[in-house]
Amino acid sequence: MTSNLERYAERHARAADVVMAAVLCALTVFGARISTAESSPPENVWPARILAVVCGAAVLKSRSHPRAALVVTAAATAVMTGLDYLPSPLLLAPVIAALYWLAALTDSRTTAIYGYPTMAVLVATSLSAAPLGDNIMLRSAGTVLWLLLALALGGMSRFRRAYLESVQARASHAERTREEEARLRVAEERMRIARELHDAVAHHMAVANAQAGTAAHLATTHPEQARKILTDLVGTTSSALLELSATVSVLRETGDPEAGLLEPTPGLGRLPELVAGCESAGLTVTVTTEGRVRPLSPGVDLTAYRIIQEALTNATKHASDHAARVRLSYSDSRLLITVTNEGTAVTPSVPGGGYGLMGMRERAHSVGGDLRAGPRPEGGFEVATALPLQPRTQAEALAERQEENR
Incomplete structure (x- = not known):
């Protein structure tokens, strides 16, 4: 019931x-009109009635002008206590409010x-109006206690x-933080899907274009070789469709019956297939492995595969010598990948690299690795990345993001 009254008073403050x-x-x-055995109220009550109206009018402005309301009610009450009215809690009620x-x-x-000072003034006027010893405790200690109680209750209300x-x-801040985190996750997911679409489509289309061009060139002079390249072209386009379906599947709802019919996420285990597809497009690829091969987490395995895939795609389109070398170097905690070609590679004109290079850097950074790509001093083009065997944790990613924002 008390809470209902409080809500009503808040909604109808003026009426309250x-x-x-x-x-x-x-x-x-x-x-x-209150008196004790040691005192009697003044016979004329009109001053009290007039001052009571003044106090009531002042209390009406307590919310908007609390200082002025206190000064007026205190002055009116001091006049009443000076006229020898007993400072009972009822008489002090406007000052208390x-x-x-x-x-x-x-x-x-x-x-x-x-x-x-209000308490001091009221105690002084009350004591000065009555003989010493006449209800001295009620006029002094009683007045102080009632006024201190009002101050304590008001302070509690302010603190509450x-x-x-x-x-x-804090709740609003937490809500904003959740919304920002949700937007960030959506943006990261969109970037991830965009990278997957780019890697899946760009690589296979580049290889398919090279295969189709080679087959057309050899169709009249080497029909058997052209037929073999066309067979490889069918495999390339089929792989492109499968990877495209696997990427788009993240947009499907849970329980979609077609979701389980897609091929697994690629990794370094499919590197021979990737090399074979590039070679059928006319790119000679040499793969060397250094150190003891160590297992990679699924995220790092996919990142390594996609970086090599994108680097070989660029080599297929731009390398003048039609050859590339892939070097995998395993250490205790990291995998170093280097893809180089000896010919002259045409670098993208977009500042900082094209979308392919941007995607490679984003992939490497997403698992806590690093990547650099650019022309080699001795000629050719090189893509080098260092990836951890296990991806960074969410806490490490958050700490790194906070450090970048500083």
Whole structure:
């Protein structure tokens, strides 16, 4: 029920203030009639009634002008206590309300500057109006305790409101962080799909184009060799379709019956097939392996395959000597891959490399590796990458991203 009243008061603040002002005015008038065995109230109650109305009007402005409301209610109450009205809690009710709003709506320094002098003034006027010993505890300690209670309740309200605001701010920040993380994941997934589409389509189409051109050139002079190249061309286009289907399958919904009919993710185990396809397109590929072959995680295995695939695709299109060398060097924690050709390679005109080179760098960085590509001093073109045998963890990726943002 209390929470319902609080919500109603928040929604109808003006009506609540009017009701409170009327109640406080009535309490003040009633409090002016209270007396003890040691004292009796003044016979004329009109000053108390007038001052009670003044206090009620001041309380109406407590939310918007808490300092002015406290000054007015304190002055009116000091006049009443100076006229020998007993400072009971009912008589002090408007000041108590004004102190509460002051403590709830302002800072601690303002509360202290206005609150403690108010208490001192009210105690002094109350004691000066009565003989020494006449209800001295009620006029001094009682007044101070009631006013301190108002300050304490107002401070608690301010702290509670600040706490709720901080909780809401943290919740909003967490929501924004989740949304940003979701957008980042979507962007990363789109980049991953774009890389897969580029690698799958660009390589096979480049090889297929070279095979078709070679077959057309040999069709009249070497028909048997042309027929063999055309057979290889069918395999190249079939592989392209399968890899394209595997890439697009990430967009399928869970439970799609066709999702399980796709070929597995490629890796270095399919390097001989890749070399055979390039050789059928007229590129001579030499593969050498150094060190003890170590198992790779699926992500690193796919990255290594795609980098070699893209490098051989570039060599197929640009290498003038139609030859390339692939070197795999295994160490305890990393795999070094180098793809070189002796001819003159035409580098892309896009700053920093074309989409193929950009994709290779992104793939290497995504697993915690590094890649460099460019012309060799002795001639030709070289792609070199160092990949960890196991990809970096999410914590390492997050730490690296935070370090880059600094």
